[in-house]
Structures are given as structure tokens and as C-alpha cells.
Amino acid sequence: MHKIRQTLARVYAAAFILYMLLPLVIMSAAAFNNTDKIPAIVPWKGVTTKWFAALWADDRMWHAFQNTILVAIAVSVIAVIVGTAAAILINSVSGNLRAALYGTMISTILIPGAVIGISTMIMWTKIGNALDSEFILFNPGLHLSVLGQVSYIAAIVMLLVLARLQSFDQGLEEAALDLGATHAQVMRRILLPHLYPAIGAGAAVSFFQSIENFNVTQFTRGGADTLTIYVFSKVRSGISPTINALAFLLIIVTLAMAILYEIKRRRNASVEAAREAEARRAAVLEEAII
Amino acid sequence: MGDMIRRYGPGLTLLVCLLTAFWLVMLVIVPNMTLLESSFRPYLPVTEIGGPRDVYTFTNYLKVFNGDIELSPFGFTFHLPVHVLTFSLTLFYSVVVTLICFALAYPLSYFMAKILSPRSLPTMFLLLFVPLWVSEVLRAFAWWMILALKGPLSWLLMQLHLIDHEVRWIVGYNGVMIGLVYTYVLFMIFPVYNAISSLDSNQIEAAEDLGAPWWRIHLRIVLPHAKPGIASGAVMVFMLSAGSLLVPSILGSTTSQWFTQTVQQWMLDALDWNTAAAYAFLLLMMCTLFVSLVMKIFRVKLSDIAN
Numbered sequence: 001m002h003k004i005r006q007t008l009a010r011v012y013a014a015a016f017i018l019y020m021l022l023p024l025v026i027m028s029a030a031a032f033n034n035t036d037k038i039p040a041i042v043p044w045k046g047v048t049t050k051w052f053a054a055l056w057a058d059d060r061m062w063h064a065f066q067n068t069i070l071v072a073i074a075v076s077v078i079a080v081i082v083g084t085a086a087a088i089l090i091n092s093v094s095g096n097l098r099a100a101l102y103g104t105m106i107s108t109i110l111i112p113g114a115v116i117g118i119s120t121m122i123m124w125t126k127i128g129n130a131l132d133s134e135f136i137l138f139n140p141g142l143h144l145s146v147l148g149q150v151s152y153i154a155a156i157v158m159l160l161v162l163a164r165l166q167s168f169d170q171g172l173e174e175a176a177l178d179l180g181a182t183h184a185q186v187m188r189r190i191l192l193p194h195l196y197p198a199i200g201a202g203a204a205v206s207f208f209q210s211i212e213n214f215n216v217t218q219f220t221r222g223g224a225d226t227l228t229i230y231v232f233s234k235v236r237s238g239i240s241p242t243i244n245a246l247a248f249l250l251i252i253v254t255l256a257m258a259i260l261y262e263i264k265r266r267r268n269a270s271v272e273a274a275r276e277a278e279a280r281r282a283a284v285l286e287e288a289i290i
Numbered sequence: 291m292g293d294m295i296r297r298y299g300p301g302l303t304l305l306v307c308l309l310t311a312f313w314l315v316m317l318v319i320v321p322n323m324t325l326l327e328s329s330f331r332p333y334l335p336v337t338e339i340g341g342p343r344d345v346y347t348f349t350n351y352l353k354v355f356n357g358d359i360e361l362s363p364f365g366f367t368f369h370l371p372v373h374v375l376t377f378s379l380t381l382f383y384s385v386v387v388t389l390i391c392f393a394l395a396y397p398l399s400y401f402m403a404k405i406l407s408p409r410s411l412p413t414m415f416l417l418l419f420v421p422l423w424v425s426e427v428l429r430a431f432a433w434w435m436i437l438a439l440k441g442p443l444s445w446l447l448m449q450l451h452l453i454d455h456e457v458r459w460i461v462g463y464n465g466v467m468i469g470l471v472y473t474y475v476l477f478m479i480f481p482v483y484n485a486i487s488s489l490d491s492n493q494i495e496a497a498e499d500l501g502a503p504w505w506r507i508h509l510r511i512v513l514p515h516a517k518p519g520i521a522s523g524a525v526m527v528f529m530l531s532a533g534s535l536l537v538p539s540i541l542g543s544t545t546s547q548w549f550t551q552t553v554q555q556w557m558l559d560a561l562d563w564n565t566a567a568a569y570a571f572l573l574l575m576m577c578t579l580f581v582s583l584v585m586k587i588f589r590v591k592l593s594d595i596a597n
Binding site for chain 1: 291293294296297298299301302305306307309310312313314317318319320321322324325328394397398400401402405406412413414416417418419420421423424425426427428429430431432433434435436438440441442445472476504525529532533534535536539540550553554557558563566567570571573574577581592
């Protein structure tokens with residue numbers, strides 16, 4: 001009975017993985033189908049790479065791609081700086097103030113993107129109107145998308161950095177201060193190096209969150225395109241298998257990065273295992289000598 | 291705070307505070323206050339802003355009650371304002387999506403936490419992370435292709451002689467539900483998995499030894515232990531579903547309307563930002579109430595959900 005349930009669970013897991021991956025496979029495969037206009041996998045009309053050529057020649061796509069990368073870089077830089085500062089602040093206050101700050105920061109993750117987009121848009125245009133200024137910051141555009149996206153992505157960075165801060169030994173800072181380090185040195189040489197892994201992870205997560213973002217961007221972008229917006233508008237009007245070609249390329253990049261990450265993890269794990277084995281051998285040797 | 295000044299000096303402490311303040315004040319609090327304030331102002335031509343007609347009013351919120359449509363479910367006929375209907379259906383279907391996601395995710399999370407050998411776990415995670423990293427718009431597009439009238443699903447079922455003509459799958463809210471479940475089910479799996487994996491397997495074995503049937507083990511031991519994870523997953527899936535604009539726009543049919551789409555029409559088509567603000571605020575209220583409800587039912591705190 002126990003065995004049957006375990007087998008069922010395995011079958012279910014396999015079916016689930018299939019359910020997760022099959023749509024992506026179908027979408028990618030359609031990029032190679034030699035159809036006329038509409039992306040399709042059936043009927044199969046032979047293999048072609050013409051949709052990749054068409055994608056390469058699409059200026060609007062390249063423009064959207066460039067915008068996406070610029071926005072993602074801006075978002076990760078600002079979100080990492082702000083999120084790290086917020087984590088350091090949260091870590092050094094306590095009581096009600098901490099609860100209030102932490103609650104406000106976390107709640108930004110739960111605000112729907114449409115609300116963030118609209119509120120960002122209304123506030124900055126209102127400030128622009130009040131100052132009677134035509135300065136670019138106060139008009140719709142991707143810079144407002146950056147600010148809107150930062151408002152919740154910073155919270156994700158904050159959580160990552162805060163988790164890392166839990167393992168920080170504040171005695172190190174005390175020691176550095178006692179030995180005559182300046183405040184800036186304490187921050188730059190002691191605290192930040194400890195946080196680098198979390199900051200790196202935060203930057204990567206911010207970058208991907210930004211690329212994915214649709215809701216905030218849709219309401220704040222003015223007329224500018226990002227890749228997500230580009231794909232969306234193509235699907236709604238003027239769909240062609242170039243979108244499948246783009247999807248295929250993006251999935252390949254994702255897959256490559258996932259595999260690289262996995263290889264690195266395995267290597268680290270084996271290094272760790274080797275170290276442990278060495279330690280064991282050393283311990284045995286020590287015992288033998290004694 | 292005093293400790294912070296001692297460690298990093300007044301200059302750096304001030305910088306840290308200013309950065310945090312910039313985030314919370316300029317990017318979170320003031321925009322939301324402005325949103326609330328604008329939602330009570332009428333939509334006026336530029337020349338009349340600040341004029342005698344620019345007063346606080348509930349008009350924008352009352353627009354929800356405009357435009358009745360007739361409904362006759364189960365033979366009862368009654369009238370309902372169209373936006374109230376959209377709002378209720380969005381709420382209803384988001385809850386259904388959350389429940390389906392939980393039903394799909396729970397067995398898998400349990401499998402990953404308690405049955406699968408720890409050695410295969412990273413591979414499993416890798417396989418699940420790939421669709422998570424592929425952007426939402428592409429995942430919705432994949433289903434748009436699959437569910438198309440002459441798409442692979444119809445084709446496969448016809449080859450198997452299960453149906454004899456092509457079926458229109460995207461009818462009513464079908465497409466939206468399928469898309470939302472596919473897109474957000476992973477946000478249920480990870481928190482539930484985390485919660486279950488912290489359960490001591492000895493407890494399950496003890497229950498087995500004492501003769502408890504498998505369903506009672508789940509009901510009495512695993513589910514109560516996984517409660518914070520379930521709450522956190524439910525909140526994430528609900529918020530993402532109710533707030534989704536992409537999936538309903540791509541996989542919606544002519545008869546499906548999501549509340550975010552209504553908000554978008556006010557904002558980008560009618561260019562009536564004030565009414566859009568009022569509707570956005572209603573959406574925010576819906577989400578806040580749902581989160582509070584879940585937190586009350588599951589007796590968890592906001593900080594538990596964030597993890």
C-alpha cells in the first residue's frame with residue numbers, strides 16, 4: 001500500500017514537470033515551423049530558420065531589448081543600494097519602530113503592480129504640474145517605470161540582505177573600531193564584504209524581476225517599449241512566429257544560466273565533500289598517531 | 291540607532307536613513323497618498339483644475355454602480371452594475387485559482403519534501419525554476435498557442451478521436467483560469483515545500499506505527515504544520531492573480547473581464563486618471579482585505595508570509 005502511494009507520487013511529480021515544461025517546448029518548437037503567418041505547431045510544414053532572421057531584422061525588437069536592459073540595470077543598481085541601506089537600518093533598530101518599518105517595507109511586495117504603476121505616475125506628474133516644470137522626470141516614461149519597479153524590488157533585496165546580516169558577527173566591527181579603523185573603513189572593509197553574496201543575489205533577482213515586469217511598466221512607460229510590452233502588443237495584434245523565435249532564445253538563455261548555476265553548485269558541493277573527507281582522514285591519522 | 295552612529299559614524303548613518311526614507315516616503319507612502327487623494331477629485335480639463343468645480347467627491351467611486359446588466363443564472367433574473375460584476379468575478383475566480391493551485395501544489399510539495407531523495411532534489415528544483423524564470427508574458431503566450439482553435443490541444447484530441455471537431459477552449463473565464471494556474475502555481479509550491487520540509491519525519495512514522503491512515507496523517511500532522519507555508523502561498527497566488535493584467539488580456543475571451551482591465555481602460559483609454567485611481571484603490575482594498583482574512587484564518591503574522 002505504502003509502495004503504491006509512493007509510485008503514484010512519483011508519477012504525479014513526473015506529470016507535473018511535464019505540465020510545466022511542455023507548453024514551453026511547444027512554444028519553442030513553433031519557432032522552427034515553416035508556416036505562413038500565425039505561429040502553430042500543427043500542421044508541421046518543415047523546418048525553417050526564417051523567423052530568426054525576421055526577428056534579427058526587427059528594429060522595434062532591438063529597441064525594446066535595449067530599453068529592457070537599461071531599465072533592468074537601473075532598477076538593480078537603485079534597488080540594491082536602497083535595499084541594503086534599509087536592511088542595515090532595520091537590523092539596528094528594535095521594538096515598534098522596527099515592526100512599523102518592516103511592515104511597510106514588506107507590504108510593498110503585496111501591492112498589485114497596477115496600483116504601484118498608477119500611483120507612481122500620478123504623483124510624479126502632479127509634482128511636475130505643481131512646479132510647473134517640463135523636466136523629463138515628471139513626464140511619463142521608462143524612468144518612472146524604474147522608480148515604480150524599485151518600490152517593491154528593493155523589498156526583495158532588503159529581505160535577502162537582512163537574512164545575511166543574521167550571520168554577521170558585530171564583534172568584528174568592534175574590533176576594527178578598537179584598532180583605529182574609521183567609520184567608512186568599518187562599513188567598506190568589514191560589513192559590506194560580509195554582505196556581498198546577498199548583494200550579488202539581490203542584484204540578480206532585481207535584474208530578472210525588472211525584465212519580467214509588465215504591470216508597473218504598462219502604466220508608466222509613456223510610449224516606450226520594453227521586451228515584455230513588445231511581446232504583449234505583438235500577441236494582441238500582429239502576432240507572428242518571430243515571437244516564438246524570441247521565446248526560444250530567451251528560454252535557451254534561461255536554461256544555460258540554470259545549468260551553469262547547477263554546475264557551480266555541484267563543484268562547490270564536491271569541494272566541500274573533499275574537504276570533509278580530508279578532515280576525516282586527518283582525524284583518523286591523528287588518532288592513529290596518538 | 292545610537293549603536294549605529296557609534297559603528298558607522300553620523301555621516302553614514304544619515305546616508306542609510308536618507309536612502310531608506312527616499313524609498314519609503316517618495317516611492318511608497320506619498321504615491322499611495324496621492325493615489326487616494328486623486329481618487330476623490332473629479333476629472334476636469336486642465337484649465338479647471340483648482341477652480342470652483344475641483345472639490346472632493348465620491349463620484350469616482352460611485353461610477354462602480356453605473357451601467358446595469360441583466361443576469362439570469364439558474365433561472366433567477368436580476369440586475370447588477372457591470373463593474374460590480376467584474377469586481378466580484380475577479381475576486382471569485384482569484385480565490386478559485388488559489389484553491390486549484392493549492393490542490394496541485396500540495397502533493398508535489400509533500401513529494402519533494404518527504405519522498406524524493408535529497409540527492410535528486412536540486413535537479414527537481416532546477417526543472418521547476420526554468421518555467422519560473424521564463425517571463426510571464428511568454429508563459430501566457432504558450433497557452434494562447436495551445437488553446438487556439440486549430441491548436442495542438444484540439445489536434446491531439448482529434449487524433450485520439452476524443453473529439454470530432456475543433457473546440458474553442460478560450461470561452462468565458464476558462465483561458466484566464468488555465469493561464470493563471472499555470473503561471474502562479476510555482477508560488478504555492480515553494481512556500482508549502484519549505485514548510486513541510488521543516489516537519490520532523492519521525493512524527494509521520496510515529497503516526498504510521500500507531501496505525502493512523504494516510505489521510506489522517508495529512509489532516510492532523512502535515513497540514514497543520516504546513517499552515518504558515520500555505521498561508522504565504524495563498525496570499526502570493528491570490529495577489530498575483532487578482533493583480534494580473536497580462537494573463538487576462540492575452541487569454542481572456544470576449545465575455546471575460548478582469549478588474550485590472552477595467553482599471554487599465556480608465557487609465558489608458560479614457561485617460562480619466564482620477565477614476566482609475568479610485569478603481570486602483572478598490573483593487574488595493576480587495577487585496578488588503580484578503581490578506582487580513584488569510585492572516586486571521588491561519589493565525590499567522592505578516593512577517594511569516596514574507597518568508
